Each structure stands twice: as C-alpha cells, then as structure tokens.
Amino acid sequence: MRWNKISDAVIRRLPLYLRVLDDLAQESETEAISSQELGIRAGVGPALVRKDLAWFGEFGKQGVGYEIGFLRDELRKILNLDSRLAVGLVGVGxxxxxxxxxxxxxxxxxxxxxxxxxALFDSDLTKIGQSVEGVPVYGLEDIPRQVKEKGLKIVIITVPAQNAQDVANLFIKAGIQGILNFAPVKLKAPDTVHVVDTDVSLELQRLAYYVPKTTNG
Amino acid sequence: MRWNKISDAVIRRLPLYLRVLDDLAQESETEAISSQELGIRAGVGPALVRKDLAWFGEFGKQGVGYEIGFLRDELRKILNLDSRLAVGLVGVGxxxxxxxxxxxxxxxxxxxxxxxxxALFDSDLTKIGQSVEGVPVYGLEDIPRQVKEKGLKIVIITVPAQNAQDVANLFIKAGIQGILNFAPVKLKAPDTVHVVDTDVSLELQRLAYYVPKTTNG
Incomplete structure (x- = not known):
C-alpha cells in the first residue's frame, strides 16, 4: 500500500515524530501522548501533527491522544522501517x-x-578489500553484484562532486532506489529513484541569511 | 534591510540558485540564464524560480533572463555572503x-x-591546544572569549546527543546567532537564534519511505 499523493514535506516530518516516540518508549512509562506534547517535542505545531498523521489513518483518540507503542509501530510500517533495509555507502574518505x-x-x-x-565502495585500490568498523570495502566494479547479493536499496554518496554523477549512475543501473547525496552537486536520476541532498555548504549558506549584519570589525 | 515574512522554504532554495550561478560563472562565457535553465539546473520548476526571486526584486528581463554576475552578487547580498562570516565547530570527533x-x-x-x-571546540583535554588542518581546538571554557574575539556567528554542533543542548546553551549565551546541528536531538533555542538540523538518520528514514517493499529475501 502506497500513499503517492502525500507531499514530501509531510514525509520529512514523520521521522521526527518517530524519534520522539522512540525516545519516549525508552525513557518513560507513559503510554499516551497528546498532539500538543508530540508537537512540542518534534518542533512542529499540534494542528500540523494531527493533519500529518491523519493522512495515514485515525491514530489518535479524542481526550486521550496517541498511544505511543501503537503509533510508533504504525509509523515504522509507513516508513518501511518495520523490517531490515540494507544500505551501502560509496566514497570511503x-x-x-x-x-x-x-x-x-x-x-x-x-x-x-x-x-x-x-557495504562500502571506493575506487582506491588501497582501500578495496579492507574494512571500516567491520563493514567491507568493495571496488566500483563490484557494485552490480553487491547491490543484488546484499539487497541494497539505498546508497549514501560521499565522493567528490566531479565523480558523484558517474557513481550514482552505476548504482541506479544496479537497481538502487534511494540516494542520500552528500556531494555538492545536483544529481540526475529517473523518477523511480528518490534522491535526498544533504549539502553542508548549502545549509550554512541558508543559515547565513538569518544572521543579522553587524557593522563592527 | 531584512525580509522577515519570507518563508524558510524560499530561503532554502536560494543557495541552490547561487550554486548554479557559481558553477556557470566558472565554466562558461554565458552572461544570462533563463528561469527555465536555472530551474532545471537547480531542480526547481521555472515558475517557482521566478516567484522565489521576485520576493527580493526585479532581477530578470523579459526575453533575456537573468544576468548571471548580477544575480549572483544580489543573492550573495541577500544571504549575507558578500563578506566574511566566521564559523565555529564543536565536537572534534x-x-x-x-x-x-x-x-x-x-x-x-x-x-x-x-x-x-x-575555531574548533572540544572537552577532550588531549585535543585542546591541538589543531585540525590548521584550525585551532579550544576548550569549552574558551567559548565566550573566542566567540567574541573571532566574531563567530554560526556554530556547527557535532557532539553526542546527550551533550548537544548543554553545548548549544554555552554558544547561545556567548551570542551565536545560527546553529547547524548534527546531533540527533531537537535543540531548544530562543527565537533570535536560528537552528538548522541535519540528522543523517532522519534523512535515511525519510528515504526509506520511497523504497517500495519487496517480498524476496
């Protein structure tokens, strides 16, 4: 079951809610949480919490709120996190x-x-065959076989900007479905592959907007 | 001059446009770019490009598009990137x-x-007084003095989750105005301090939503 019409802005907030519920499940005996409290802990307004969750079903009860364990399980299912998902990383710098x-x-x-x-991947011959914290490093020519054998669904790209598209193409051809891209470049990918960009420079530049100009110095 | 009513979704796209213009300025002799082309390169629809930029002024010319050097300079001014902005980082792991x-x-x-x-900061005595790639590492007790002396406006937080709020408080008290937070925790900060969260786990969980379930394995 998929909910294709739901905007990415909604999807982006679901892991925030899940993190709050994960923390609560660990730290307290509380069994229910109000949309108010969930909103405060996730940094989201309570009306938006209710609206976001209403896309997926009726999870809350009037006057009681959300049952923590139940909502947590439901969010895991919605996010495909109720079973193991294999991830690879390319660029062992x-x-x-x-x-x-x-x-x-x-x-x-x-x-x-x-x-x-x-699985980790790199083009550097001195790294291939080694491992990092127990995770093996493979060469780029092993991408098709490893994606298939290990069932990798998502790849994290941490190669330099000039290599990112070529490397992404190898993973796309091998059947990867999600890319978390740290290279400071906009990747081209077919509609069937979802790309999330995480560029530290862009985040810092965005922050700079909010820093008022001072005239000292 | 500030544009306080403009939503963060708009601000978030400005560095994307700037990156395209920076690349173009380096790689080609072209002097103008259409909103269509700027949109394709930034991964944003052309109507949205025009709408975003119209918040800040009339930068484009009908039939010509945007003059690259001019728009680049204007975006730098809007983002406070037309002069040096000092950044610190805490958590030298x-x-x-x-x-x-x-x-x-x-x-x-x-x-x-x-x-x-x-400036870098850490609580580990074996790291304090050292440097990383030429950038000095200070202790947490040096935060007030260094923020003032170096005029630090933004801090990148890469400490463990359980220390993130305490460390953030020290920087907030010292007068920092922007935080780029890599710790997997929601930070509390006054309205005068802008916080951008970059949590790799959250990004991966969001990606998982877009990975269709398969029944093999």
Missing part, C-alpha cells in the same frame, strides 16, 4: 568513515533502527 | 574532523564562499 561510525553507533544503540549499513 | 576538511576544501576552491571556519 573522512566523511564516509565518519558516517559509517555514526551509522553503526546509531544501529548498535537501537536495533529497531533497521537501516543496516552492509 | 570523526564527523567534526570530516566536516572541517570538507569545509576548508570548499573554502580553498572558492574564496567567495565567505563562510570561514575559524
């Missing part, structure tokens, strides 16, 4: 290694995270 | 080091990037 460590730590802390980093 | 390298590389390639990483 300092950012790639940092993300590998970060990812494995996240996974170790919460097995229900379900996004499992299974 | 593997992600912090990777971002430092990435940032300095970006800056070395394009001096007009203007976001300058000037």
């Amino acid at each position: 300092s950012l790639g290694v940092a993300l590998t460590r970060y990812h494995l730590k996240r996974f170790a802390e919460d097995a229900s995270f379900n996004l499992q980093l299974e | 593997s992600l912090g080091v990777a971002l430092t390298r990435y940032h300095l590389k970006r800056f070395a390639e394009d001096a007009s990037f203007n976001l300058q990483l000037e």
Whole structure:
C-alpha cells in the first residue's frame, strides 16, 4: 500500500515524530501522548501533527491522544522501517568513515533502527578489500553484484562532486532506489529513484541569511 | 534591510540558485540564464524560480533572463555572503574532523564562499591546544572569549546527543546567532537564534519511505 499523493514535506516530518516516540518508549512509562506534547517535542505545531498523521489513518483518540507503542509501530510500517533495509555507502574518505561510525553507533544503540549499513565502495585500490568498523570495502566494479547479493536499496554518496554523477549512475543501473547525496552537486536520476541532498555548504549558506549584519570589525 | 515574512522554504532554495550561478560563472562565457535553465539546473520548476526571486526584486528581463554576475552578487547580498562570516565547530570527533576538511576544501576552491571556519571546540583535554588542518581546538571554557574575539556567528554542533543542548546553551549565551546541528536531538533555542538540523538518520528514514517493499529475501 502506497500513499503517492502525500507531499514530501509531510514525509520529512514523520521521522521526527518517530524519534520522539522512540525516545519516549525508552525513557518513560507513559503510554499516551497528546498532539500538543508530540508537537512540542518534534518542533512542529499540534494542528500540523494531527493533519500529518491523519493522512495515514485515525491514530489518535479524542481526550486521550496517541498511544505511543501503537503509533510508533504504525509509523515504522509507513516508513518501511518495520523490517531490515540494507544500505551501502560509496566514497570511503573522512566523511564516509565518519558516517559509517555514526551509522553503526546509531544501529548498535537501537536495533529497531533497521537501516543496516552492509557495504562500502571506493575506487582506491588501497582501500578495496579492507574494512571500516567491520563493514567491507568493495571496488566500483563490484557494485552490480553487491547491490543484488546484499539487497541494497539505498546508497549514501560521499565522493567528490566531479565523480558523484558517474557513481550514482552505476548504482541506479544496479537497481538502487534511494540516494542520500552528500556531494555538492545536483544529481540526475529517473523518477523511480528518490534522491535526498544533504549539502553542508548549502545549509550554512541558508543559515547565513538569518544572521543579522553587524557593522563592527 | 531584512525580509522577515519570507518563508524558510524560499530561503532554502536560494543557495541552490547561487550554486548554479557559481558553477556557470566558472565554466562558461554565458552572461544570462533563463528561469527555465536555472530551474532545471537547480531542480526547481521555472515558475517557482521566478516567484522565489521576485520576493527580493526585479532581477530578470523579459526575453533575456537573468544576468548571471548580477544575480549572483544580489543573492550573495541577500544571504549575507558578500563578506566574511566566521564559523565555529564543536565536537572534534570523526564527523567534526570530516566536516572541517570538507569545509576548508570548499573554502580553498572558492574564496567567495565567505563562510570561514575559524575555531574548533572540544572537552577532550588531549585535543585542546591541538589543531585540525590548521584550525585551532579550544576548550569549552574558551567559548565566550573566542566567540567574541573571532566574531563567530554560526556554530556547527557535532557532539553526542546527550551533550548537544548543554553545548548549544554555552554558544547561545556567548551570542551565536545560527546553529547547524548534527546531533540527533531537537535543540531548544530562543527565537533570535536560528537552528538548522541535519540528522543523517532522519534523512535515511525519510528515504526509506520511497523504497517500495519487496517480498524476496
């Protein structure tokens, strides 16, 4: 079952709600949460919380709010996170290694995270055959076989800008369905492949807008 | 001059346009670009390009499009990127080091990037007094003095989730105005401080939504 008409702005907030529910499930005995409280913890207005969740079903009860365990399970199903999803990463430089460590730590802390980093890729012969935190590094020529064997659905791209499109094409051809792109370049991909861009430079430039000009210095 | 009513969705796209113009200025002799072409390169519809830019002035000419150098300069002014903006980073772990390298590389390639990483901070005594790629590492007790002396306006937070709020509070108290937060936690900050969250786990979870379920495996 898919909900194709729902905007990405809604989808973008679902993991925020899930994170709040994950935290609550760990830290407290509370069984229900109001849209007000969920909104405050997720940094979203309560009316928007109710509207977002209403796209997917009737999860709340008037006067009670949302049952935490139930809503958490439902959000996991909606986000395809109720079973293991295999992830790859290409570009084993300092950012790639940092993300590998970060990812494995996240996974170790919460097995229900379900996004499992299974393979790394690089073109550097000195890195191929090695491993980072136990995750093996393969060459670019191994992409088709590893995507198939390990069932990789998502790839994280941390290669330099000038190589990003070529590398993306290899993964797209191999059947990957999602790309998390850290390279500072707009990737071309068919409609069947979803691309999320995470460019630190762009985020910083956006932040700069909100920093008022001062005349000192 | 500020444009306070403009939504963050608009501001979020301005650096995308700027990146296209920066690339064009380097790679070609073309002097003008249509909203159509600018849209394709930025991954935004041409009508939205025109609407976004119209918030800030009349930059385009009917039948000619946008003059690249002029629009680039105007976008830099709007984004406060027409002069140097000092940035700090706290949390010199593997992600912090990777971002430092990435940032300095970006800056070395394009001096007009203007976001300058000037100080790193950590609580680890073995790191304080050292430097990463030439950028000095200070202790947390040096935050007030360094923010003032170096005129830091933005801080990148790459500390563990459980320390992120405490560290953010120190920078907020010291007068920082923007936070780029990599810690997987929602930070509380006053309205005068703008926070942008970049959580890799959230981005991956969002991507998972777009990966169709398969029954093999």
